[in-house]
Amino acid sequence: MNNLNLAPLPGSARTGILTYLSISAVVFLLMMLVGLTMRLAQAGWIGLPPDFFYQLMTAHGSGMVGISGLAASAVLWYFLRRYVELTVAVLWINLGLFLAGVVCVLGGIFVGGFGGAWTFLFPLPSTSMGVWGIWAAAFFMFGMLLIGTGFLIFYLDVARAILSKYGSIPRALGWPQLFANSDAPMPPATIVAATMVFVVNIMGIVAGAVVLAIMLINLFIPEFAVDALLTKNLIYFFGHVFINATIYQAVIAVYELLPEYTGRPWKVNKVFLAAWSASSLMVMAVYPHHLLMDFAMPTWAMVVGQILSYANGIPLVVVTAYGALTIVHKSGIRWDIASSLLFLSMFGWAAGVIPAIIDATVAVNNVMHNTMWVPGHFHFYLLVGLVAMLFGFMFYLVHKEEQGSSLVDRSAFWTYLVGSVGFAGMFLVSGMNSVPRRWAAHLPEWVTYSEIASVFAVLIVIGATAFALRFILRLPQARTV
Amino acid sequence: MNEIQDSVFILSLVLMAMVLSAFIFVALKSAHKEDYARVQPNAYRLRRILFGVIVVGGIFATIGTTRSLPYDVQHNRNAQQAAINVEGKQWYWGLSQDSVAKDTEVTFNVSSGDVNHGFGIYDSDLRLLAQTQAMPGYTNKLVHTFDRPGNYQLMCLEYCGLVHHGMIANFTVTETVTHSEL
Ligand code: HEM
Numbered sequence: 001m002n003n004l005n006l007a008p009l010p011g012s013a014r015t016g017i018l019t020y021l022s023i024s025a026v027v028f029l030l031m032m033l034v035g036l037t038m039r040l041a042q043a044g045w046i047g048l049p050p051d052f053f054y055q056l057m058t059a060h061g062s063g064m065v066g067i068s069g070l071a072a073s074a075v076l077w078y079f080l081r082r083y084v085e086l087t088v089a090v091l092w093i094n095l096g097l098f099l100a101g102v103v104c105v106l107g108g109i110f111v112g113g114f115g116g117a118w119t120f121l122f123p124l125p126s127t128s129m130g131v132w133g134i135w136a137a138a139f140f141m142f143g144m145l146l147i148g149t150g151f152l153i154f155y156l157d158v159a160r161a162i163l164s165k166y167g168s169i170p171r172a173l174g175w176p177q178l179f180a181n182s183d184a185p186m187p188p189a190t191i192v193a194a195t196m197v198f199v200v201n202i203m204g205i206v207a208g209a210v211v212l213a214i215m216l217i218n219l220f221i222p223e224f225a226v227d228a229l230l231t232k233n234l235i236y237f238f239g240h241v242f243i244n245a246t247i248y249q250a251v252i253a254v255y256e257l258l259p260e261y262t263g264r265p266w267k268v269n270k271v272f273l274a275a276w277s278a279s280s281l282m283v284m285a286v287y288p289h290h291l292l293m294d295f296a297m298p299t300w301a302m303v304v305g306q307i308l309s310y311a312n313g314i315p316l317v318v319v320t321a322y323g324a325l326t327i328v329h330k331s332g333i334r335w336d337i338a339s340s341l342l343f344l345s346m347f348g349w350a351a352g353v354i355p356a357i358i359d360a361t362v363a364v365n366n367v368m369h370n371t372m373w374v375p376g377h378f379h380f381y382l383l384v385g386l387v388a389m390l391f392g393f394m395f396y397l398v399h400k401e402e403q404g405s406s407l408v409d410r411s412a413f414w415t416y417l418v419g420s421v422g423f424a425g426m427f428l429v430s431g432m433n434s435v436p437r438r439w440a441a442h443l444p445e446w447v448t449y450s451e452i453a454s455v456f457a458v459l460i461v462i463g464a465t466a467f468a469l470r471f472i473l474r475l476p477q478a479r480t481v
Numbered sequence: 482m483n484e485i486q487d488s489v490f491i492l493s494l495v496l497m498a499m500v501l502s503a504f505i506f507v508a509l510k511s512a513h514k515e516d517y518a519r520v521q522p523n524a525y526r527l528r529r530i531l532f533g534v535i536v537v538g539g540i541f542a543t544i545g546t547t548r549s550l551p552y553d554v555q556h557n558r559n560a561q562q563a564a565i566n567v568e569g570k571q572w573y574w575g576l577s578q579d580s581v582a583k584d585t586e587v588t589f590n591v592s593s594g595d596v597n598h599g600f601g602i603y604d605s606d607l608r609l610l611a612q613t614q615a616m617p618g619y620t621n622k623l624v625h626t627f628d629r630p631g632n633y634q635l636m637c638l639e640y641c642g643l644v645h646h647g648m649i650a651n652f653t654v655t656e657t658v659t660h661s662e663l
């Protein structure tokens with residue numbers, strides 16, 4: 001059952017993966033520049049009209065989340081196809097829908113003036129006080145729907161491929177081995193992770209599509225009544241699941257590549273299986289921690305949200321991050337830019353969830369919700385965790401062993417690392433000092449934080465530019481397997 | 482002054498530093514090569530301890546932090562009471578009353594006339610003291626007792642469009658009972 005397919009990638013699949021990743025590298029860079037622009041505006045170093053600031057914020061949020069999804073799906077596809085038969089055409093269909101969606105989203109934002117944020121909470125898209133029109137909102141939401149449709153097709157193909165080999169979701173998650181002491185061989189880590197991801201992401205994307213459809217109808221037929229709290233639940237369920245699933249996909253690169261670099265296997269055992277099954281459920285069940293300040297929610301849901309959010313950190317810290325540490329410990333690992341970024345990413349993920357988990361405490365959320373604390377924790381684990389994983393994977397594809405670790409690589413790595421930690425750290429400091437998130441203009445008392453953060457952001461941009469350039473310039477030597 | 486925010490920041494920093502030291506430790510030892518069969522058993526033993534510590538810590542944290550929640554607060558019968566209706570609108574706060582005497586237990590009935598807003602109470606040092614969402618179609622009750630007189634600000638904590646950052650109202654807490662409460 002576990003014989004690997006290590007035949008060279010079919011040409012169109014290889015082009016597909018490299019296209020996904022090249023687009024991602026460029027978009028990450030562009031969106032980082034947008035982020036820098038916002039932070040400079042908050043520092044008062046440049047002047048931006050508020051409508052434009054909020055358009056940039058909408059573009060940065062939806063752009064970063066979307067491109068993270070695209071890049072992470074490339075990681076998943078690249079490794080998963082070693083185990084199951086994926087459909088190459090689906091890779092291209094997803095990309096086509098993604099690009100079509102991006103055109104609509106960008107049109108809605110920069111032509112139509114839409115600035116309703118990537119979370120498009122009801123009824124803001126239809127209620128802008130004339131800042132943008134119905135059509136701008138419609139384009140934005142229709143674009144999101146197109147992107148979602150592409151990903152839905154992508155994950156349905158993943159589901160089909162895994163289920164046709166493993167028969168059922170419980171088997172692909174290793175439940176017979178976990179619960180029934182079956183002595184069949186354990187499913188590989190990549191299969192377990194991919195199964196978790198398709199389960200949660202199909203649910204998440206469907207929820208997102210439903211709420212987008214409801215809101216699109218309401219946009220044109222306002223009598224079609226919509227409940228603001230219900231849509232909020234659906235949106236945060238979708239948003240939380242989708243962005244988290246990007247990391248659960250990208251981490252497959254860590255599972256697959258650290259063994260290559262250390263010469264040690266990443267063995268799937270019962271603890272691993274239990275951790276991933278638990279994560280599947282918890283990733284879906286913890287989203288109420290986004291709603292802790294919606295006092296109209298049932299109290300039990302909030303308390304359960306808090307407890308599950310705590311629990312959600314356990315498999316990550318005790319199994320995945322700890323597993324990475326174990327496999328690297330005294331391994332004589334070969335350090336290069338790819339392995340360094342992958343190792344760093346495990347730190348970024350494990351450390352970044354700490355302020356996130358603490359904020360899921362109701363009593364803390366009461367004074368931290370929607371302050372800069374929130375972008376603080378997610379920029380930490382997205383920049384130092386997810387993006388590091390993704391660039392690590394990109395370098396693995398194009399880096400040759402004999403190229404070793406050059407001075408440029410090492411400088412880019414440290415510049416990026418210092419920039420990211422400092423930048424996210426300044427968000428956390430701002431959050432501690434109650435600075436609200438999503439404010440186009442800051443009070444004078446808060447400006448220093450944005451100034452310092454802007455300097456760190458420049459470092460991130462320099463590091464990421466070096467990463468992206470090196471990846472793209474080396475594309476001709478990308479591996480074929 | 483030790484507010485929740487400071488404790489949370491320090492706790493986060495300490496825990497993140499612990500994670501960091503584990504990674505640095507492993508990175509520093511990584512060049513030295515030892516048989517995996519010898520590394521693994523020790524690592525697994527340590528993992529069980531780590532797991533235990535996290536679970537026990539999590540249970541204590543849960544018990545410690547969920548005993549008093551901001552929802553459905555029981556009123557303190559000895560305190561002076563006031564009820565204030567708050568309506569968030571693009572882009573201002575409509576308040577039925579904008580001052581109270583100190584030590585009054587205020588119930589803010591928070592709702593919205595259009596989109597989602599966030600009702601956040603800031604003290605004169607720009608510290609966030611409490612908040613709740615202002616939702617169309619719902620009324621969220623936020624109970625807060627002001628124990629210090631002074632000028633407070635009500636700021637919007639949910640993105641609501643063009644002038645979200647300008648949605649600030651003043652709120653005064655007086656030393657003694659003022660006419661507006663009589
Ligand atoms: C140079 C790197 C980056 C800079 C300078 C930057 C800057 C910013 C700024 C200033 C905000 C708005 C903060 C506020 O006032 O609420 C923001 C929000 C956000 N950022 Fe970034 N960011 C960067 C990288 C990233 C990355 C890599 C991701 C995801 C992979 C990301 C995802 C987001 C998201 C989802 C939001 C929330 C948008 C919203 O509130 O609607 N950012 N970023």
Ligand SMILES: [Cu+2]
Binds near residue numbers: 638640642646648
């Ligand atoms: Cu607002």
